[in-house]
Amino acid sequence: MSDSMRSVQKVDVLIVGGGMVGLAMACALREQPDVRVMVVERREIQPQLSLGSDMRVSAIIEGTANILRGMGVWDQLQNVSESIQQMRVWDQQEVGGARFEALEVGLQELGRLVPNSEIQYAMLNVLADCEHIDVYCPAHIESINFKTDAVYLSLDQGQHVQASLVVGADGAQSWLREQAGISHYQRDYAQKAIVANVRPQQHHRNTAYQRFLAGGPLAFLPLPKGLCSIVWSLAHEEAEQYMQLDDALFLDELNLAFGPVLGRIEEVGERGAFPLVGRLSQHFVQHRLALIGDAAHVIHPLAGLGVNLGIRDAIVLAQEVAMAIRYQEDPGSMDVLALYRKNRVPDVLSVMASMEAFHHVFTSKYAVVGKLRRAGMLMFSNSGALKKSLMRTAMGLNLAVPANVMTTAKKQI
Ligand SMILES: Cc1cc2nc3c(=O)[nH]c(=O)nc-3n(C[C@H](O)[C@H](O)[C@H](O)COP(=O)(O)OP(=O)(O)OC[C@H]3O[C@@H](n4cnc5c(N)ncnc54)[C@H](O)[C@@H]3O)c2cc1C
Numbered sequence: 001m002s003d004s005m006r007s008v009q010k011v012d013v014l015i016v017g018g019g020m021v022g023l024a025m026a027c028a029l030r031e032q033p034d035v036r037v038m039v040v041e042r043r044e045i046q047p048q049l050s051l052g053s054d055m056r057v058s059a060i061i062e063g064t065a066n067i068l069r070g071m072g073v074w075d076q077l078q079n080v081s082e083s084i085q086q087m088r089v090w091d092q093q094e095v096g097g098a099r100f101e102a103l104e105v106g107l108q109e110l111g112r113l114v115p116n117s118e119i120q121y122a123m124l125n126v127l128a129d130c131e132h133i134d135v136y137c138p139a140h141i142e143s144i145n146f147k148t149d150a151v152y153l154s155l156d157q158g159q160h161v162q163a164s165l166v167v168g169a170d171g172a173q174s175w176l177r178e179q180a181g182i183s184h185y186q187r188d189y190a191q192k193a194i195v196a197n198v199r200p201q202q203h204h205r206n207t208a209y210q211r212f213l214a215g216g217p218l219a220f221l222p223l224p225k226g227l228c229s230i231v232w233s234l235a236h237e238e239a240e241q242y243m244q245l246d247d248a249l250f251l252d253e254l255n256l257a258f259g260p261v262l263g264r265i266e267e268v269g270e271r272g273a274f275p276l277v278g279r280l281s282q283h284f285v286q287h288r289l290a291l292i293g294d295a296a297h298v299i300h301p302l303a304g305l306g307v308n309l310g311i312r313d314a315i316v317l318a319q320e321v322a323m324a325i326r327y328q329e330d331p332g333s334m335d336v337l338a339l340y341r342k343n344r345v346p347d348v349l350s351v352m353a354s355m356e357a358f359h360h361v362f363t364s365k366y367a368v369v370g371k372l373r374r375a376g377m378l379m380f381s382n383s384g385a386l387k388k389s390l391m392r393t394a395m396g397l398n399l400a401v402p403a404n405v406m407t408t409a410k411k412q413i
Helices: 020-028 062-070 074-080 116-127 175-179 236-244 247-258 306-326 334-363 367-381 385-394 403-412
Strands: 008-016 037-040 057-061 082-084 086-091 098-101 111-115 133-136 141-146 151-155 160-168 184-200 207-213 216-222 228-235 265-268 272-281 289-291
Touching: 008 020, 008 151, 008 306, 020 037, 020 116, 020 133, 020 306, 057 062, 057 116, 057 306, 062 074, 062 111, 062 306, 074 111, 074 116, 082 216, 111 116, 116 133, 141 175, 160 175, 175 289, 184 216, 184 236, 207 247, 216 247, 228 236, 228 247, 236 272, 247 265, 272 334, 289 334, 306 334
Parallel strands: 008 037, 008 160, 037 133, 086 207, 160 289
Antiparallel strands: 057 111, 082 111, 086 098, 141 151, 151 160, 184 228, 184 265, 184 272, 207 216, 216 228
């Protein structure tokens, strides 16, 4: 059959990448039957078969939980996630640490720790009944052609697609960003994060621990069954050396670094090491293209906010697309996409700047910065209203959630 005879599927939005952020955008459009959506994900998505077996987990803050609740995703995650009710932050000097409790802001939890694959799987479940949303997974895009009237794509399974808007949700190394010729700024932290699940002697008591060491932060985050997920940021060479150690020697180093807060750390599962690089795309949008999530911005994982930020991109873009289609506007036009950019850039830049400031303040080797940091943490811990207000901001509770997502959230409460 010649190309001209093959049928072309027309969609309003084609999302490249079915990670947590790409699928969140599709879920935010699940109640908009007039918006035809296609998601193309290159990898198969499988839930983890046993709790604690997935080392890629994310802290989902309460503000994002509200969004996922509205999408019908959150309830599915209760049995495969763990509640974070407190957070303790301290540095290697062991003095002047800060403590945050959900009850201080009138909530039961600050957030939950959830395996990434479970979030994706729950989102796929939500999309299963949506006739206006097609998910191709695993599938590849073989060619893409940006034209003024639309974007033309071919998939490896032979489909030809015409989209008014393509959305890059394909992660930090975004293929789509590269195809569109959009460059990015990069900040190499010269660090790697070692990620693993561990079993401490004592129960974590639903507390997230973050210890700032000279080489970088070491986080212990609560998982079901008393396990913890660790994220340990270290200089490249040091991380490589620790990755080579056998489990017993690695545990010795880990115990030394974390201290006796949870008794001895007794077991460690499979370890992974991820290079820490900050990235900011030079443009979030151009005619017929929008970038969301890590494709648009990558931040240091020290505050566990990356995917939370990405899900906020996803719902704002979904909202603008839905509005455009309701009023018969072109969702791929710069008029519409500029609204998304205008809404998201300030939030993204302010989170990136805060992460950068934290990184400097907590890795500085100057004694005076160390003293100021400890004094600052102490003052902050006792600052009452200021602390509550900053906690609400950090938990994403002060951000407006677009109306279409909130409508469903209210219906479910
Ligand atoms: C060590 C570490 C710990 C972290 N902890 C947290 C945390 O606690 N909380 C938090 O909020 N964030 C955390 N983050 C950040 C978080 O993991 C990312 O922000 C998040 O995964 C970004 O989601 P995404 O969907 O944008 O991209 P990704 O998760 O990278 O997903 C992109 C998807 O696109 C697919 N894809 C790629 N290319 C193509 C293509 N050409 N065609 C089709 N599909 C494609 C990929 O297979 C993938 O499924 C952490 C990051 C690291 C490194």
